[in-house]
Amino acid sequence: MSSAIQMQPQSADTVLTVNNIEVVYDHVILVLKGVSLTVPRGGIVALLGANGAGKTTTLKAISNLLHAERGEVTKGSIEFNGERVHKLSPNELVRRGCIQVLEGRHCFGHLTIEENLLTGAFTRKDGNAAIRRDLEAIYEYFPRLKQRRTSMAGYTSGGEQQMCAVGRAMMSKPSMILLDEPSMGLAPQIVEEIFEIVRKLNATEGVSFLLAEQNTNMALKYATYGYILETGRVVMDGPAQMLRENEDVKEFYLGVSEGDRRSFRAVKSYKRRKRWLA
Amino acid sequence: AQDSVYVPLFTYRTGPFAGSGTPIADGMHDYLRMLNERDGGIGGVKLVLEECETGYDTKKGVECYESVKGKNPVVVNPWSTGITLPLIPRASVDKIPILSMAYGLSASARGDIFPWVFNPPATYWDGLSMIVKYIGEKEGGIDKLKGKKIGFLHLDASFGKEPIPLLQELSKELGFEVALYPVAAQDMQNQSSQWLSARRDRPDYMIMWGWGSMNGAAVKEAVRSGYPMDKFYSVWWPGEDDARSGGAGAKGFKMLNWHAVGTNFPAIQDIQKHVVDKGLSKAPKDKVGELLYNRGIYNSLLIAEGIAQAQKLSGKKAVTGEDVRRGMENIKLDPARLKELGLEGFTDQLALSCADHNGHRAAFMQEWDGTKWVKISNPIEPMTDRVKGQLDAAAKDYAEKNAGWPKRTEACDKAS
Amino acid sequence: MDILYKIFIEPFVFMGEAPDLLIQTLWEGLVSGVLYALIALGFVLIFKASGVFNFAQGIMVVFAALTLVGLYEKGVPAFLALILAALAMLVLAVVVERVVLRPLVNQPDIILFMATFGLTYFLIGFGELIFGGNPKEMITSALLLPQGTTELDMLGGMVRFQHLDIAAAVIASIMIGLLAVFFSKTRIGRALRAVADSHKAALSVGISLNQIWVIVWFAAGIVALVAGIMWGARSGVSFSLQIIALKALPVLILGGFTSIPGAIIGGLIIGVGEKIGEFYWGPLVGGGVETWLAYVIALLFLLYRPQGLFGEKIIERI
Amino acid sequence: MLYREAGQFKTNYAADSAIFPLRQDRLGLGVIILAAYALAFIGNSFLLQAVMIPFLVFSLASIGLNILTGYTGLLSLGTGAFMGVGAYACYKLMTAFPGVNVIIWIFASGFFSAAIGALFGLPSLRIKGFYLAVATLAAQFFLQWCFIRIPWLVNYNVSGALDAPLRTLFGTPIMGPNATPQTRYLVVLTIVILLTWLASNLVHGRIGRMWIAIRDMDLAAELMGIRPLQTKLLAFAVSSYYCGVAGALLVFLWYGGAEYDVFNINQSFFILFMVIIGGLGSLIGSFFGAALIFILPIVLGIVLPAMLSPFGISVGADVIEHLRFMIVGALIIFFLIVEPHGLARLWQIGKQKLLVWPFPY
Amino acid sequence: MRAPDHPVMSKGDVLLAVENVSLRFGGVKALTDVSFDIRKSEIRAIIGPNGAGKTSMLNCINGFYYPTEGRITFKGVKRPKMRPYVAARGGIARTFQNVALFKSMSTLDNIMAGRSIKMRSNFFWQLFRHGPAMKEEIEHRRFVEEIIDFLEIQHIRKTPVGRLPYGLQKRVELGRALAMEPELLLLDEPMAGMNLEEKEDMSRFILEVNQQYGTTIALIEHDMGVVMDLSDRVVVLEYGRKIADGTPAEVKGDQRVIDAYLGVAH
């Protein structure tokens, strides 16, 4: 097992460093058991792992939203741009450019789609015109949102809410986005659209991304580096390219066995190889 | 302690009724404290005073009772009809006399049936009959009430509703009409509907049975709605603050009372000297001598008198609850005794007996002149003949319904 | 038949016979309505911004009024005392945010509701410790509030208008207008509604709950101060005033917890409804129906619109 | 190390579905019940009369409200009135049929409040959350108004209040002035234990699951075939039944007579706070809540003066009262911050820690 | 698991028919004139872009929404307006797009709650937790344990579901729906937020339920791989209208579907 720190030497150009953190929920449930990772400036880092591995928890620890769910970081440290995160309140973190798209949408149900998007710009100080411009940009990415702009978000469909949540985060003009399962519940076209947006923001505006994503295929296609988490530990990490070629990753996350895509009908007869930690 | 007598004082200096409760508590405490300071107690025994805060809440009141019960209190003053009711049956088992001075259960005036409860100097029924009588006299004779309309503004609770049956009986007998205006406890401060209805019904007189901030709010609303204040009467609970809140418009407001206001009595001056000036009282100096403060003094006067009589009768110094009950049954406050106590003219005389735990004493009418209360009548005797039937029936009813109700077992002192 | 006549005919006949009384009743209803609305408004502000049902609003009214009167009694000039009382509400807002709300972020509504009850208890004890339990008079004239009465002869009778009531109505409308504009037209207004929807999501987009809470609690404190002055002028300043706050409940529920105009319209409906009900129909059952009529009126409206007249629609989607 | 799951295997589903699967828990419960009975013989009358009886009565009412608010998620502010219905019903029943044992009437009186409760629960199909509170508030104020206005309810007593006539059980007075605190305590304790056991059966079975389903996600529950109205009404009825019995006990076995005013809105709030502080959706929490909200102030009232006096500060009863208010208020906030899910959850976490002790997780 | 105890229909019969259903919310047209059918024992996929009206369709089927126009026939009976619990009792179960579990209950209790409609013992026995109540409780517990074993979630049997990761919650939700022994199972994006391995597991469960018990399944899913592999027939919605209906292969080749939904990559 190789540690992230070794493989990705800490340089001045790291936006985010997570250093060996431990997270406990409800005082008794230990969820993360020493997770370390770094995100280079302008990098797209993917966080992969099975259900319950702790991806969401890691992201929440970073954006300082854990205490709202009675969880706490009991060990280790997280630094964003060299600043200890837990000293900042979530809103200061957003002000400094780090925003999270929560897993499971979390739109403001009683606000319209447009109002939802505008709350994303809450921390911005650059005037109404700029905000309007960005709003239009978002509508361009997601035409569906434009059609539904005056609907209350609570009534819109799951996918529409997901787009809204992603768009809302983009409205804050962040320098780093923590994306928790952005593709969940989205139609294939839109999934691609989202990843294209990620690439574009990354390329043109240098936004860094930390992606927790189940769609490994997509994630590894767009990411530069990846970490694989299992039951609260990092079990593997490396450049995306390398992960994509790893046999285990192929087997468990990409659904390719012996060179071909497996059919979902076939799984009944197919036997898995051993896992890392099992 | 051997040589002391434990007197718990149930008070409420907190909660929504604190405005009325505080001056009463001060008066009660200061008088007894004065006896301690000046005379070293009563008959040479010190009084151990302890306040228990009830907040006018039945739950806390009962809790207070339970917590003082073990300390051999010689008397308990619940200062709330709601607290008195559950205590009545308990007291007779625990043998602790209850002094519910002019409140509580009117029927408990019957000492033979309620041997442990005292409610001098008059019941609410007495009070109502006095007001009606006074109004009648103003009209030029009680029979002149025929065809008049009397409004009855009352707290919508047992206390406020108690006089209604009598009022209705009187109305039948005397031919006047009655209009009821109930005020719910949670609406005490917002009586505009009641006074609107009063504008519609145009009662010739308004009688109020209120407590706490209901009184002050009523005076205010009466002024607001232009009700003629000199037609507005109250039972004995409003204080100066209540009348004052009506501003100049409150002039002419009348109420029943049975004791003096002011500090012009040697005993009260002793309170100022021995208690207030020494900083032993919680009362602000200018509140001493106000109506509810003096009401507290009257309450303590009865306690002290009960203890003194008990000592005399039992020959003991550290008397018990049972002694004090006997003592109270032998209370005899005549002018001579009042003078001896430094309270000459403070109040009318009062004599209690084994059968009569109330006295049914006369009260007088007083009027608010804009700054203070002015006595405006001679003592008005209650219409005992009209009230007695009700009282006896009520007492009998209570005893019957509370099957197993403890009967009087102790002998009476004949002498008194 | 007789009873039907009494219920359905007589009251209306009487309204026609004595139109002056009808007008007076309506006026009284409007006045109480405005006063209820003032208290309800405080609830709405806080509910709108945090989803917290602030049980302590009633005691805040008492607290604000007592501070004002208490300072005045200590010799502070009336208007200075007013400013100081407002400052006291600011301090309260900051303390509440720090000590109560911040640690309870993202908890269920009912828990926050309970916390405000703890706050109520604390404030009752604290207030009585400082100010004592004695009722005090509101310093109406020192604050230059009008007093006196105008009596208008009309419709064969006379209708009385208290100047104080008129002033209350005017002040309340101005305040409600200002608040409505502030909360619906500004960035903060949108953030407020977002916070009420979901603490977690609001945190994630960088809305500072702490700042928002201080703002609304302070605003609610100011509303409480105004309500305290108005109610105090009407019925004295004492701790029993907090019971009145209960009357804000049907108003709120009728108007919708989240709506500023709802508070005022709900207040007026409840105020007028209960006065008319009590005045014309109350005598049929011995009066005193006012205590529950408000709730029954609110309930009837709710059966028709479960989120209150102006409340945000309850979203049901799956 | 005494508290361990290890070694206690369940071999059938009945044992695994038991309400207290852990042997230590069952033992502890037995000890507590025994101690509670023993208290009747060693406690003094203040402890029994002023602390334990009301504590048990309030616990029972809290269980009632917990069924409605905690388990089914329907907020009610009408508890006081539903308790009142029980008390008044019990009074009418036992005075109309004095020959029947009063214990029967105490249990029967609950049915009246159950019926009234279900009636006021009808709007719950349409109205939710804090808005539902209005229906129950309407109940609260309307019923309270009835208590004052209908003298028939108190058999036309002049006092307008309820009183407690003498009633016996096996020849011993349990009601009325002659009943000793001991006997009353024993009666109340037995009734409360019995009803708690029944409640615990209910909430752990099908009905309890339906209630919780409605609370957690009523739309999903309905889509799974749970009839919302029926389930909610059942919760209202059962809850009110408990409150009704508690009301009867409150008046006749604790106060021994009371005015309508003891069933006011403050009583409703009082019970609600016990439920929330104790833990929504937890029976044991109801007891914790009642203890904290009812007993704590009493203890403070005794302890505070004793604590202050060594410093030469002797303060009046009113100041004690003010401090008491402040401390209770602060403690409520404190406990909520420590554990928003109530004392019951705190208790659970404690037990979980004990299970893994001495390791932290 | 036992076979459903409803009147028997054989494979291939039309179990549910949707005819000309339209659904409007104010100005929003969620569904316009949609018709299709679901046959006994098939796996029927419903796909379409976001906001196409898929979830709304399911909501109409199980009575959560009432169609503004059109009608729905289930097992040959045309249904008037009906409340969701009636549909549930008639044999329609579902899972939800946004997990709608009973958060505070354990996995076991959640699935047990799913069996509420099958439990009959009366209030009295419930009170005493004895006799029929206990017998029934154990009997159903056995059934539920079977489901738990089947879904391989034994280890979280007593965990409150609110604490479970998203993927497991979806699995518990499936378990809860299975507990109702439905004839028609509506699955709304059962595999969203799962990684491949978990999707494979889930597919396995769905197929097994379908093959072993003949349960008819309507499936909404955005993962084309899953849809293509599992379903017998696919209906495609766009803007509330049906744009295609047929076997996976047919649909996949349909140009309108490619334009509206699949995009070039597939």
Ligand SMILES: Nc1ncnc2c1ncn2[C@@H]1O[C@H](COP(=O)(O)OP(=O)(O)OP(=O)(O)O)[C@@H](O)[C@H]1O
């Ligand atoms: N509020 C909570 N209280 C207790 N345990 C929790 C809580 N939230 C998460 N957990 C536990 O923490 C572990 C990690 O959960 P997390 O949500 O971070 O996983 P994940 O990798 O994001 O999974 P998924 O892919 O399903 O979203 C899980 O085992 C879960 O049970």
Ligand SMILES: Nc1ncnc2c1ncn2[C@@H]1O[C@H](COP(=O)(O)OP(=O)(O)OP(=O)(O)O)[C@@H](O)[C@H]1O
């Ligand atoms: N109750 C409602 N009120 C108003 N509009 C609604 C309501 N329910 C659904 N809609 C609208 O109907 C349209 C269809 O929604 P639906 O949830 O059925 O989409 P979907 O096909 O499930 O999409 P997704 O794949 O994103 O879940 C959406 O635009 C949505 O906003």
Ligand SMILES: [Mg+2]
């Ligand atoms: Mg996750």
Ligand SMILES: [Mg+2]
């Ligand atoms: Mg959908």
